[in-house]
Amino acid sequence: MSWRLLFERIGIRNLLVAGVLAVGGTWLFLGVLEDVISGDPLVAVDVKIHAALQSMRFPLLDSLMVAASELGDGAVTIPVILVVLAWLVWQRRLRSATYWILAVVFAQVFVVTLKFAMRRARPSSMYEGLQGFSFPSNHATLSVVTYGFLALFVARAWGNAARLGIATATALFILLISFSRLYLGVHWFSDVLAGISFGVAWIATAAVLHRVGDENESDASSLGVASFVTFVISATVHIIMQHGMDMTLYAHR
Numbered sequence: 001m002s003w004r005l006l007f008e009r010i011g012i013r014n015l016l017v018a019g020v021l022a023v024g025g026t027w028l029f030l031g032v033l034e035d036v037i038s039g040d041p042l043v044a045v046d047v048k049i050h051a052a053l054q055s056m057r058f059p060l061l062d063s064l065m066v067a068a069s070e071l072g073d074g075a076v077t078i079p080v081i082l083v084v085l086a087w088l089v090w091q092r093r094l095r096s097a098t099y100w101i102l103a104v105v106f107a108q109v110f111v112v113t114l115k116f117a118m119r120r121a122r123p124s125s126m127y128e129g130l131q132g133f134s135f136p137s138n139h140a141t142l143s144v145v146t147y148g149f150l151a152l153f154v155a156r157a158w159g160n161a162a163r164l165g166i167a168t169a170t171a172l173f174i175l176l177i178s179f180s181r182l183y184l185g186v187h188w189f190s191d192v193l194a195g196i197s198f199g200v201a202w203i204a205t206a207a208v209l210h211r212v213g214d215e216n217e218s219d220a221s222s223l224g225v226a227s228f229v230t231f232v233i234s235a236t237v238h239i240i241m242q243h244g245m246d247m248t249l250y251a252h253r
Contacts, residue, residue: 018204025201029136032194036120036135046188050123053183057252061183066246067239068180071173072139075238076231077146083230084150087223099210100149107145107202111138111195123185124253137187137195140178144199147174152207154224184250 035042070076081104088097112130120135151170155163178196181187 021204140195
């Protein structure tokens with residue numbers, strides 16, 4: 001690997017953006033982690049944000065936020081992950097398939113390990129076992145890694161305008177899932193902030209490493225269609241089957 005190779009395959013603008021996201025995301029994550037461990041003022045902000053959001057809850061928005069939260073559940077993300085993996089293998093893009101599955105698995109292992117090490121309690125007791133720990137937010141982290149990395153694969157072969165649209169839509173979607181966890185009182189603000197910052201740093205790094213070794217700009221529109229159809233089907237089935245129980249689980253306390 002050389003700087004010339006980085007510039008040729010990625011471009012100086014994209015490399016700068018990726019560098020800012022990777023370094024900035026890592027710095028923000030470590031800063032939040034330090035604040036949580038030391039009990040800095042961010043922890044007091046967590047309590048205030050949680051109290052403010054719980055005071056604004058009402059039934060219709062509760063139902064919408066529960067549905068938004070369910071879009072980040074494993075029942076939705078796992079089918080999408082598997083379809084993307086199958087598509088990459090079918091297209092014989094084995095290097096991309098390896099990066100894809102390693103990015104998701106590493107993020108999941110990292111979150112679970114840190115939850116176990118930190119053992120930070122959630123704002124309210126609604127889960128048991130390891131799921132009862134809140135830091136960092138698994139929904140926020142895996143949403144960034146899964147949907148964010150998928151967006152990079154799909155948008156890569158498109159023009160700048162389309163890429164911007166895909167990036168914007170994906171970012172808003174991830175923020176909706178993340179906000180739903182705050183609104184429903186499942187996580188503290190610092191949990192979600194740490195999950196997003198780590199996820200952004202991780203996919204920015206993975207994307208650069210992947211791009212350096214892969215100049216393939218082949219059409220990935222069929223991947224976008226396959227993953228979107230899978231998402232719609234799995235999300236619809238999951239919400240229909242789980243929504244009633246989740247409304248009880250996330251009821252305002």
